[in-house]
Amino acid sequence: MASLNTPPPTAGAPPVVTITMNPALDVSTAVDQVIPTHKLRCEAAFTHPGGGGINVARVIHRLGTPCLALFPSGGATGQSINTLLGAEGVPFHTVTIAQESRESFSVRERQTGQDYRFVLPGPRLNDSEWQACLKAIQTLQPVPRYLIASGSLAPGVPEDFYAQLAQHCHSQGCHLILDSSGAALRQGLMAGVHLFKPSLRELQELTSVDLSTREQRIQASRTLIQKGWTQCVALSLGDEGAMLITDNQAWYAAALPVTIASTIGAGDSFLAGLIWSLNQNHPPQRAFAHGMAAATAALLSSGTALCNPEDVQRLLTQVHVTPC
Secondary structure (H helix, E strand, C coil), X not given: CCCCCXXXXXXXXXXXXXXXXXXXXXXXXXXXXXXXXXXXXXXXXXXXXXXXXXXXXXXXXXXXXXXXXXXEECHHHHHHHHHHHHHXXXXXXXXXXXXXXXXXXXXXXXXCCEEEEEECCCCCCCHHHHHHHHHHHHCCCCCCCEEEXXXXXXXXXXXXXXXXXXXXXXXXXXXXXXXXXXXXXXXXXXXXXXXXXXXXXXXXXXXXXXXXXXXXXXXXXXXXXXXXXXXXXXXECHHHCEEEECCCCEEEECCCCCCXXXXXXXXXXXXXXXXXXXXXXXXXXXXXXXXXXXXXXHCCCCCCCCCXXXXXXXXXXXXXXXXX
């Protein structure tokens, strides 16, 4: 059986590093109703540093583990991301790029509780810029215990970028956690990762099989494990909950009933809680519960404020992890 827990890092190393190749300044607001052609009078906007890996780093930092966020940053928007991340006290390293970092815009429709998310493509990175990001990871000393690669690739970054990261991690004994989509995700998985966090839709696209039942979801995940693409699948099921699947064990946890302020960032919080707990050498079931508690806590916050540690601890006692 593949173990989810890994040996601790060399003393002094950041145990967790995240890389976000297309970060964003997340702007969020709310309106009563989204109506075409009308001027929609929004409430005061919130801004947060965003992108998958940055969100994960923010949560891991809040939970008390040193975590370094690495990302390309450009222009005034990039500086805003840097400033906001620094204000939260999250250690970060940036690779300066020529073009402006992107913004993402989300609107919560109060009448329905639906979130509308507008995601821009982001800046185009030239070869020297994306290669500098890769080199920044390759030259980390000592090597981190976990490298979390989360989010989409910016335009100009080759589709095999995550595969190149995977090859580096294999050579250095670092455990790559991958949360992405599309061709970049597939190539990264084909190179082999430690843990993969798909949505149900992403798992369906990868396996092209029916995933209506729990048994089908387990089998599809184990197909990827048997191929050597990943050692573990942390499957997000939205309002159904989530599953954690290895080669010979699987667990399920139902979603907790809470009043939802925003669904944005719940997946990133789930991954952060899971890896934070694994880094504490907790058993997989316990780490899974931490992930579920963090994801649920994120639902209580507006926009991309993400989860509060106090909510995570309170909700942890309510999570029920069952083998399946």
